[in-house]
Amino acid sequence: MQEYFLLFIGAMFVNNIVLAQYLGNCPFIGTSKETSVAVGMGGAVVFVAVMAAAITWLVQEFVLAPFGLGFLQTLAFILVIASLVQFVEMFLKKMVPPLYKSLGIFLPLITTNCAVMGIALICQREEFGFFKTVMFSLASGLGFMLALVLLAGIRERLSVRRLPIAMRGTPIGLIMAGLMSLAFFAFQGMI
Amino acid sequence: MNRLWKEFSKGLWKDLPPFKLVLGLCPVLAVTNTANNGLGMGMAVVFVLTLSNLMVSLLRKIIPAKVRIACFIVVAASLVVAVELLMQAFAYPLYQQLGIFVPLIVVNCIILGRAEAFASKNPPLLSMADGLGMGLGFTMSLTFLGALRELLGTGMVFGVNVAWEGFQPIGIMVKAPGAFVSLGVLLAIMTFVENVRRKRRGLAAVQGPTHDCGSCGGCGQKNC
Numbered sequence: 001m002q003e004y005f006l007l008f009i010g011a012m013f014v015n016n017i018v019l020a021q022y023l024g025n026c027p028f029i030g031t032s033k034e035t036s037v038a039v040g041m042g043g044a045v046v047f048v049a050v051m052a053a054a055i056t057w058l059v060q061e062f063v064l065a066p067f068g069l070g071f072l073q074t075l076a077f078i079l080v081i082a083s084l085v086q087f088v089e090m091f092l093k094k095m096v097p098p099l100y101k102s103l104g105i106f107l108p109l110i111t112t113n114c115a116v117m118g119i120a121l122i123c124q125r126e127e128f129g130f131f132k133t134v135m136f137s138l139a140s141g142l143g144f145m146l147a148l149v150l151l152a153g154i155r156e157r158l159s160v161r162r163l164p165i166a167m168r169g170t171p172i173g174l175i176m177a178g179l180m181s182l183a184f185f186a187f188q189g190m191i
Numbered sequence: 192m193n194r195l196w197k198e199f200s201k202g203l204w205k206d207l208p209p210f211k212l213v214l215g216l217c218p219v220l221a222v223t224n225t226a227n228n229g230l231g232m233g234m235a236v237v238f239v240l241t242l243s244n245l246m247v248s249l250l251r252k253i254i255p256a257k258v259r260i261a262c263f264i265v266v267a268a269s270l271v272v273a274v275e276l277l278m279q280a281f282a283y284p285l286y287q288q289l290g291i292f293v294p295l296i297v298v299n300c301i302i303l304g305r306a307e308a309f310a311s312k313n314p315p316l317l318s319m320a321d322g323l324g325m326g327l328g329f330t331m332s333l334t335f336l337g338a339l340r341e342l343l344g345t346g347m348v349f350g351v352n353v354a355w356e357g358f359q360p361i362g363i364m365v366k367a368p369g370a371f372v373s374l375g376v377l378l379a380i381m382t383f384v385e386n387v388r389r390k391r392r393g394l395a396a397v398q399g400p401t402h403d404c405g406s407c408g409g410c411g412q413k414n415c
Contacts, residue, residue, distance in 0.1 A: 020367050022221035026300055029216065071276065074294040075268040082264055111260075114217050114298045121291045166382040168398045170213055174375030182368040 004135055011139035014188055017115055018147045019181040021122075024115030028148055029173050031106075033159070038152035042145025044106040046138065048088065049116050052081045053137035056120040057130055077120055082111045115144055147184075151177060195320045198309075202324030208301050209332045209374075210381055213400050215301040218292050219333060220370040226349045229337030231285045232292065233330025235278065237323065239270045239296055240305060244322030246270075247310040254311070263306040264297065271297045301329065340364045340373055 015021055018028050024045070031041040056077050064070055089107045092100040110116055119140045123133040154176050163172060206212055209219045218236070222228045246266045247254075254262045275293055278286040286293060296302065305325055310318040338348050344365035346354030354360070363369050378400065386396040 022217055022367060022370065023295075025216035025220055026214070029213070071272065074272050074275065074297055075265070077294075078264055078268050078297050082261060111264075112298045112300060112303060114295045117298055118291055118295060121294060125291065164379075164383075165396050165398060166379045166386060170400060171375045171379035171382065174371050174378065178368045178371030178375060181371055182363070185366075185368070 004132070007132065007135055008139040009190070011136050012143040012146070013184065014190060016143045016147055016181075016184050016187075017119065017140045018144055019177070019184045021118070023118040024113055024144055027109060027113055027115075028144075028151065028177065029170060031109075032148055032152040032155055032173065035149060035152045035156060038148045039145075040102055041106045041109070042141075042148045044103040044110055045113065045115060045144050046141035047103065048081075048085060048107070048110050049119050049137045049141040049144075050134060051088065052084055052116050053120045053123050053133050054130070055084060056080055057123060057128075057133045060124055061130075073121075073124070077117060081117055081120070085111050115140070147180065151180060154180075195317060198317050199320040199324040202321065202326070202328040203331070204328070206325070206328075207332060208325055208329045210378060211400055212304075213378075214304055215299040215329070216374075217295065218299065219336065220367075220374060221292055222289055223333055223337040223340055223370065224344070224365040225341045226334055226338035228285070228288055229333035229335075230330065231282065232289055233326070233333045235274050235289075235293065236296060236299065236301070236329050237326030238274055239267065240302055240326040240329075241319055241322040242270050243267050243302055244305055244310040244318040245315055247306045248313060248315040248318035251311045259311065260303070260307075263303055263311075267302045267306070268297045301325065336373065336377070339377075340369055343373075344369060 011017070017023050018025065027041055027045075031037050059076060059080055060073065064073060064076060069076075085107055089100075092103065092107075119137045122140075123136055126136075128136060151173070155173055158172060158176070167175075202208065208214055209216065218232050222232045243263070243266050247263060250262070250266075271294060274296070275286070278289075278293060305322060309321045313321070342348050342353065343361050344363070346352060346358050346360045361369070364373065382398070382400070389396060
């Protein structure tokens with residue numbers, strides 16, 4: 001039990017997917033201007049990352065590995081993720097309209113979000129079992145959401161401040177992300 | 192010939208990918224802890240981008256508009272698999288250094304963005320020039336950022352010690368915070384220089400580049 005707890009905390013705080021592992025930076029900078037948008041995007045990433053990691057684990061275990069097709073991992077994973085995103089979008093639209101309303105517009109963006117594919121690849125490289133893969137991807141997704149919502153909060157405040165014009169927008173967003181990443185360094189003492 | 196040069200050279204300054212378009216940030220931040228890694232990653236992207244632009248351009252009349260993104264992804268993914276195998280064979284230490292960022296070239300916005308914005312509308316030769324220019328611009332930026340961070344963080348450039356007497360390396364520069372801060376400061380400096388030039392010509396000052404997701408094919412949305 002303790003092992004899973006440590007894995008969870010480690011993936012969410014210590015090795016935060018954005019602030020320590022440099023994954024998913026485009027949506028991190030791109031969708032962090034408003035808190036409400038950030039929450040939607042974060043939720044969509046949590047949802048898709050868990051499903052993608054679980055399904056790619058099954059694909060690797062039961063299709064690629066037995067037939068010796070390990071070298072096709074990249075190609076297989078991106079196709080699985082792209083079709084999964086399409087499928088999830090259709091499913092939510094039909095079956096869970098309220099959820100589709102809040103996450104729907106973010107789903108197409110997720111195909112090219114490297115956090116989703118990155119999490120799946122990390123699980124393979126670390127050789128996690130199925131349950132660990134699900135735990136790790138859930139924690140990483142939540143870590144992404146945490147970082148995104150925090151940065152959005154900071155940038156909302158910054159948008160009403162008087163900044164030098166050259167610093168406004170992306171540059172100050174990146175510098176703030178750097179400071180946050182510095183703060184997250186403190187979690188390394190935890191484990 | 193003139194047109195070819197124009198498409199090639201725009202990637203080198205006017206539309207310099209990570210700085211002017213703010214695309215494909217993950218590798219820009221992740222693998223620029225040394226100049227060598229930046230250069231290696233850049234060369235892998237040049238290879239994939241040039242060939243994917245060529246293939247997409249050759250197939251542009253066959254690919255149906257509705258499934259074009261899926262087709263672009265398949266083309267890019269096959270080329271990335273080829274790069275992975277080549278790197279494993281000829282540059283294994285670099286392959287290990289770059290880690291999961293080699294397979295992640297597939298989801299780099301630049302590849303899909305150029306396929307969608309340029310290669311799917313232009314003939315093969317022009318598309319190749321565009322891909323080569325953009326790729327070299329990307330390589331240049333990554334190598335520059337890598338050299339800067341390596342210098343400030345360890346006092347070395349390309350692994351050669353260039354530190355002067357009394358130089359104190361800032362260890363944080365080669366870690367994650369240094370990546371974010373140095374890219375942010377570079378963007379701000381570039382915007383500042385641009386604004387000084389605009390002021391001289393009597394134009395109003397502009398804000399820094401925004402994250403240009405509109406040109407990223409994968410999204411298909413302007414509001415990201």
